[in-house]
Amino acid sequence: MLIEDRLKELRDKINERVPSGIRVTEVEFEGPELVIYTDDPKRFADEADLIRVLARDLRKRIVVRPTILEDPEKAANEIRAVVPDSSGITDIFFDADTGEVLIEAEKPGVVIGKNGITLREITKHIGWTPKVVRTPPIESSTVKQVRQYLRSVNEERKTFLRTIGRRIHRDIPGRDETNKDAPRKDQWVRVTTLGCCREVGRAAFLLTTPDSRVLIDCGEKPDNAGGTPYLYVPEIHPLAQLDAVVLTHAHLDHCALIPLLYKYGYEGPVYSTPPTRDLSAMLQLDYLDVINKEDRKIPYSSNEVKTYIRHSITLNYGSVTDIAPDIKLTFHNAGHILGSAIAHFHIGDGLYNIAFTGDFNYSKSRLFNPAINQFPRLEALFMESTYGGSNDFQPARSDAELKLYETINKVLSRGGKVIIPAFAVGRSQEVMLALEEGMRLGKIPHVKIYLDGMIREATAIHTTYPEYLNNDLRNLIFREGMNPFLAECFQQVDSSELREKVINGDPCVIISTSGMLNGGPVMEYLLNLAEDEKNALVFVGYQADGTQGRRIQKGWREVPLGRKGTITINLEIDTIDGFSGHSDRRQLMNYIGQIQPRPEKIFCIHGDENNTIDLASSIYKRYHIQTHSPMNLETYRMV
Amino acid sequence: MLIEDRLKELRDKINERVPSGIRVTEVEFEGPELVIYTDDPKRFADEADLIRVLARDLRKRIVVRPTILEDPEKAANEIRAVVPDSSGITDIFFDADTGEVLIEAEKPGVVIGKNGITLREITKHIGWTPKVVRTPPIESSTVKQVRQYLRSVNEERKTFLRTIGRRIHRDIPGRDETNKDAPRKDQWVRVTTLGCCREVGRAAFLLTTPDSRVLIDCGEKPDNAGGTPYLYVPEIHPLAQLDAVVLTHAHLDHCALIPLLYKYGYEGPVYSTPPTRDLSAMLQLDYLDVINKEDRKIPYSSNEVKTYIRHSITLNYGSVTDIAPDIKLTFHNAGHILGSAIAHFHIGDGLYNIAFTGDFNYSKSRLFNPAINQFPRLEALFMESTYGGSNDFQPARSDAELKLYETINKVLSRGGKVIIPAFAVGRSQEVMLALEEGMRLGKIPHVKIYLDGMIREATAIHTTYPEYLNNDLRNLIFREGMNPFLAECFQQVDSSELREKVINGDPCVIISTSGMLNGGPVMEYLLNLAEDEKNALVFVGYQADGTQGRRIQKGWREVPLGRKGTITINLEIDTIDGFSGHSDRRQLMNYIGQIQPRPEKIFCIHGDENNTIDLASSIYKRYHIQTHSPMNLETYRMV
Ligand SMILES: [Zn+2]
Ligand SMILES: [Zn+2]
Ligand SMILES: [Zn+2]
Ligand SMILES: [Zn+2]
Ligand SMILES: [Zn+2]
Incomplete structure (x- = not known):
């Protein structure tokens, strides 16, 4: 059926159900939604159940708009x-x-x-x-800019959404069951691994059916080698024929190269939660900035970030959405960072269900509820394995916090400074909340906690989306009016003068990006504070292979920094596990133990080679589910 | 290095080694060979060792040609x-x-x-x-036509070979080890399964590296549904960027759709042995003929068969040949049919070695030596599993022949006719040799053995390439001057009048194509002889799922034939195992048991689902080699 005929059919069905007198002027697909334009939005709104009933009967997400909008x-x-x-x-x-x-x-x-x-x-x-x-209690310039920008490209976006709407609802050959002469249609579902297998970084997975192609994530590899997913292989080309890009969360190892797709010809939508859209734009711009400062070749410009935002379509958790003729996407809370989602795909008419966890945390954190592991249906699961190794047990968060307090007390009391490298998004806020409470309850002395990099802005975005935080924190902020992020101990560093003052000033705590010491302002602190053994560098997050963070953590004492020379490491090096936004080994196993329904196949990805292999074999042994530890550049048939 | 510079370097090296006075006028890549043009071919020929030394030092296949050829x-x-x-x-x-x-x-x-x-x-x-x-003792019209055609497109072919020669020897990025600034090159080898996995038919495997893409086989699925390999997936597109197509042997499940590639934009070479080129052209034309007679849509015309022949490059067993910048191909005897080859690929500079067996027979047959399983190096093997099931033991050939004699005696003595459906190539000749000997030694009566379909022409091609037959048969034909294929019992059926006479005539044996009763003249015999229970239908070859042959073998007694109506099966149905051109289960296991060197990975393909899975798991259990039973549309990383 042609798209015009389908729209006509929908218009007829809607007219049948709409009470006489309410005029429907137009029915149009816009992005994943079916938009009903009417001269009588008031009467439409009066019929409280009408939209719900239409949505149920037509199996579409329905939005009603007035034909003409008021000034x-x-x-x-x-x-x-x-x-x-x-x-x-x-x-x-x-x-x-x-x-x-x-x-x-x-x-x-x-x-x-x-x-x-x-x-x-x-x-x-x-x-x-x-x-x-x-x-929001703290104004986010990112959110403001994103909204302003989207308003400024109104007309273009309208056209874009209609184009996408029609693509999503296009006919697929062989769909018409009444036409027996149509060529017999193959049925298959495949996943091609374009990165993030037997490694952490450059997440990119291609989900394909005979009719549709969806890319899940498109990140960078945080090893300073500019590692990108295998975007040059033919499987993903031409990019213009991709139906959708789905972004699980805003960390750069998942989102850094999404703007690049537009440079290479992609023109379709990027689906994410609203906070992921804003956080990813912020981090992408920061990423370009860091690369630029290091005189590396930037892969794209801020123009492509704008293009990405212009093509972004946001979905909240739980909203079942058509993103291709035969694929429905639903995001579920992943508990990892603000807006992080498990992407669940329902393919065909009950043919297959597959979920990609992105990064997830199966324990409740100070910020988020635990990751969801209950799905209507599920046959295959691609799960992260960052802490999938058989010994990758993380201490309880409360123990980690105690250890952090102890370390800080020790370093401050000898007159040193504590540098905590952290991802701007997620880890920083967890540590901030722990430190604020520690200070408030007198477990650590009142010193300044300097935030450098995008941390404050990331925090502002958190407070813009309170519905994405867990209940306790939301209540603390809004009911009890005690926003820990606004505590006076925190001070943003926003100039090199202040940075210098911090470096030469009193004992303090510095939380700064990047989290794995691959660039960012934290390098400035390290360069100036590393030689003094009174100071301490405290890792609170995972350090990927190939990063400076991993090298220093492993004990390197001379760290080459390119043209900036070499850092001699004399300061104390600590690693405090337990602040992770990732599930540890026990939680990964429990996640599968309690998952509903039980998938047929599990693919362990996003972990070092040993970890993915170990987790895959342990899940197989314990739960008798078929598991794989894929390599990059492989393609697996699901059905 | 640019190709012109490389040729200049080669020219300089050649000039250094050529005795002074011999003028080298041009050095050019033509297909996989390096061609030296000289005014003095006579003196070049006098220096008996010169070409051999140059080939060894330059690591190229070298051919010397006179600058100007004599009339x-x-x-x-x-x-x-x-x-x-x-x-x-x-x-x-x-x-x-x-x-x-x-x-x-x-x-x-x-x-x-x-x-x-x-x-x-x-x-x-x-x-x-x-x-x-x-x-050749029997003149083959195919061979004659192929040779005539190739002569008629001389000029075009010259250009083609030079283009291919330059493509094969093109620079690949990152190859230059002296240029450290070149982008770090990924190293990987992948195989994508485009057909023939967990099924018999539509063989097609894509071997890729970052620099090169090679398609191995491109066959049809013999199930009357027009099944083709998955040529629509992006992995193989654009076809113009394929470096090479490698054809293991001439059976239609491996070669039928090669001409189609040219229709869809492929312009490169097809590598095969010389007999495979001729047999495949013959079978492709017959294939078009059969489809045409059945009023099915032909996928390509005889023009594309010509295009294929124009782009064919033949290689003999054992000749190591550059087919892409980083891939060398060597064919080895597969023992399956005339010219059948195991395709061995050496990738990179010692990076990886992978072989595709095509179809192979690890026992000596009346026609061929057993398949080769000794390779200089081997890491991965894609092996056929037609008889890979745990009970797929075939009787010895001598027992099979005895049973055939018995059956024939029984049917002839009750006044019936024996129909033997057989592939034109391979099976027919094996049965012919057995029947001729049986008649000569008085084990069966002297009756006419009618050959219908391409059998006689296929036999002629066998005698054109005696070096591809085993020693015993070659000696019988050439030393002892007793060519069994010329025995007077054989009579070719080449008109519908004669066919009618055979059908209405005396008891006899009819060997006719197609081998799986999916079309061909054998259907005519079956249609007319099936109702008479005096007659017999004797299967001597594998019947794939979905073919009429398989249905009748399984016991169907009413076989619908489309517009030709329905055949009622009253005649005797026999299956005589043991004539197979395939290894049986025991031979498949022995092939791996005795293979040298032991590969790291084995992929069991070209067999029904149960057989590939069973063989894969048995090889793993017995030999502790990692095995897979891939599905179609998967991609495996080799390295
Ligand atoms: Zn993450
Ligand atoms: Zn991640
Ligand atoms: Zn393409
Ligand atoms: Zn074969
Ligand atoms: Zn075959």
């Missing part, structure tokens, strides 16, 4: 008139692209009203679909 | 003047394409002379490189 200024006034002042509205953004108006308020509940009554009232008055968010 | 008519006269009359020259073909003159003679030894003295004399006189072949 934003006038609409803003109407919103302020309808919503009680006690809501504390701080901003109103009109997004003509989606026909949504984003209402930022200190008390979103008041804007929404009981059972959504105020919200429906707003819709009736202004046509725009209201979306209410809580005013 | 063919004049040259033919000179040949006849030099060669003694007793040689019995039957034809002289000049192939301007290669600068070779093919001298067909009843006694080739006389043309060659003691230690090649007469041959060198010829070279000195005429410039053309003489190649001496024995006059």
Whole structure:
């Protein structure tokens, strides 16, 4: 069936169900959604169940938009008139692209009203679909810029979403069961490993069916060798024929090279959660900055980051979404960093289900709930194995925190400084929360905790998306009004003068990027503080093979830094396990032990060679599930 | 280094070694050979060791050609003047394409002379490189046509060979070890399965490195569903970028779709042994004919068969040949059918060695020596598993022959006819040899043995290439002058009148194609003889899943034949195992038991699902070699 015919059929079905008098002017696929345009958005909104029923019967995600949108200024006034002042509205953004108006308020509940009554009232008055968010306690310039940019490319994005919508709902040959003459269609599902197998870094997996091609992640290898996924092999070309890129989370080993895809001809969407979109843009820009400072060749420019944002489509956890004619995507909480997701794919009409964990944490952390391991269906699982080795047991978080407190007390009391290299996103916030509590409860002295790199900005993004934090932290911030991230002990370092002052100043704690010492401001601290044995370098995160972090952790005492010379390492080197955003060996095994349903096949990836092999064989022995430890550049048939 | 620079370097080295006075006019890559053009081919030929030394030092296959070739008519006269009359020259073909003159003679030894003295004399006189072949006892129209066609496209072929020669010897990035700034080159070897996994048919394997891509076989699936390899997946595209197609042998499940590659944009060479080239062209044309008669859509026309022949490059067993910048190919006897080869690939500079057995027979047959299993090096082996099941033991050939004699005696004595469906190539000749001997030794009565389909022509091609038969048979034909293929009991059926006479005539034996009853003249016999229970249908070869042969063998008594109606099966159905051109289970295991060197990995392919899995697990258990039973559409990393 041609797409026009399908839309006509949908329009007819919608008209049948819509009460007479409500005029539907247009029905259109936009991205993964079916958009109903109507002259009567008010009456549509009045029919509280109508959209839900249509969505269920048509098996589509449905959005209703007014044919003509009210003037934003006038609409803003109407919103302020309808919503009680006690809501504390701080901003109103009109997004003509989606026909949504984003209402930022200190008390979103008041804007929404009981059972959504105020919200429906707003819709009736202004046509725009209201979306209410809580005013973030720390303003994020990234989030602001992303939103501004998206508004500035309204028209282009509208065209893009319609193009993608029509591609997603295109006919596939042999789909039409009534046409027996159609060529017999092969049925298969394949995964090609383009990186991140028997190694940590450059995650990239290609999921293909006879009709569709989806790339999951596209990261860099954090070993300073500029390692990229195997994007030159024919399996992934032409990039223009990829249906979708799905991003599990914002760490650079998963997202760094996504903008590059647009340079090489990709024109489709990148699906991620909203926080992942913002965090990844921030980290990509920082990545370009770091490379630039090191005089390495940058793989793409900030223009490609913009192009990526322009093509981004965000989905929240649990929303089942068509991303290709025969593939539905659902994100589930992965517990690893803000917005991190397990990507679950339902392929064909019940043909096959496969999930990619990305990085995940199966224990509850200070920031997040544990990773999800309950799925409607699941035949194959690609799971990370960072701590998959048989001895990779991590201490409990509380023990790790005690050890961190001890180390800090020891170093500070001898007049030294503590350098903690950390990923800007995730690890930094975990350590910040631990240190803030430690200081508040008097377990460590009141010294300054300097944050260098993108850490503060990353923290701001955390507070923009409170629904992605776990309940305890959300309550602490919003109910009890005690936002630990705003504690006065934290100070952002945002100039080289201040950095110099920190280096030459009093004993303190420095949390700085990058987390594996492959560039970033932490190198500046190390260069200046490494020779003094009073100081300490405290690793709180995984150090991948080939990084400076791994070398120093292994005991190197002379570390060459290219044209910056060589660092002589005299300061104390500590590794404190237990802050990881990853599951340790026990949790990885438990995750599989408790997973529902039990998959037929498990592929252990994202771990050193020994770890993936060990985890694969242990899962097979314990649970009798077929496992693989694939190599890069292999293709596995799922069905 | 640019190709021109490399050629200049080679020219300099050659000039250093060539005695002064011999002028080298040009040095050029042509296909896999390095061709030295000289004004003095006579003096070059006098220096008996020169070419051998150059080949060894330059590590190239070297051919010397005169800059200007003598007029063919004049040259033919000179040949006849030099060669003694007793040689019995039957034809002289000049192939301007290669600068070779093919001298067909009843006694080739006389043309060659003691230690090649007469041959060198010829070279000195005429410039053309003489190649001496024995006059085939049965003239093959295929061989004649192929040779005529190749002569008619001389000029185009010359250009083609130079293009290929330059492609084979092109620079590959990162090859230059002196250039440290060159991007670090990934090293990997992969095999992608495009067909023939957990099934018999549509063989197609893609061998790739970062620099080169080689397709091994491209066959059809003999199940009447028009099954083709998965040529639509991106791994193999664009076809124009394939470096080479390597054909193991002429059976349609390995070669049927090679001409199709040219229709879809392939422009490179197909490497095979000379008999495989001729047999495959014959079978491809017959294949088109059969499809056409059945009103199915033909996948390509005879033009593409010509294109294939125009792009064919033949190699004899044992000749180590560059086919890509980093890949050398060597064919070894596979013992399966005439010209059948195991394709051995040496990749990189000692990086990896991998062999594809094609179909092979590890026992000596009436026609061939057993398959080779000694290689200079070998890390991975893709082996056929047709009879890989744990119970797939075949009786000894002598027992099979006895059973065949018994069956024939029984059927003939009750006045019935014996129909033996057989592949035109291989099985037919084995059965012919057994029947001829049986009749000669009085083990079966003297009746006519009718050959229908391409059998006689296939037999003619066998006698064109006596060096590909085993010693016993060669001696019988040439030394003892008793060519069993010429026995008077055999009669070719070449008209529908004769076919009708056979059907209505006296008791007899009919050997006819196709071997699995998926089309061909055998269907005509079956249609007319199946209802009479006096007759018998005797299977002497493997019947693949999905073929009519398999259905009848399994006991179907009503066989639908499309618009030709339905055959009711009343005639006797027999299966006589033991004539197979394949190794049985015991021989497959012995082949691996005795292989040298022991490979690290074995992939069991070309067998039903159970058989490949069973063989893979048995080899692993017995020999502790890592084995796989891959599925179609997978990619395995070798290194
Ligand atoms: Zn991560
Ligand atoms: Zn990761
Ligand atoms: Zn392509
Ligand atoms: Zn064969
Ligand atoms: Zn075969």
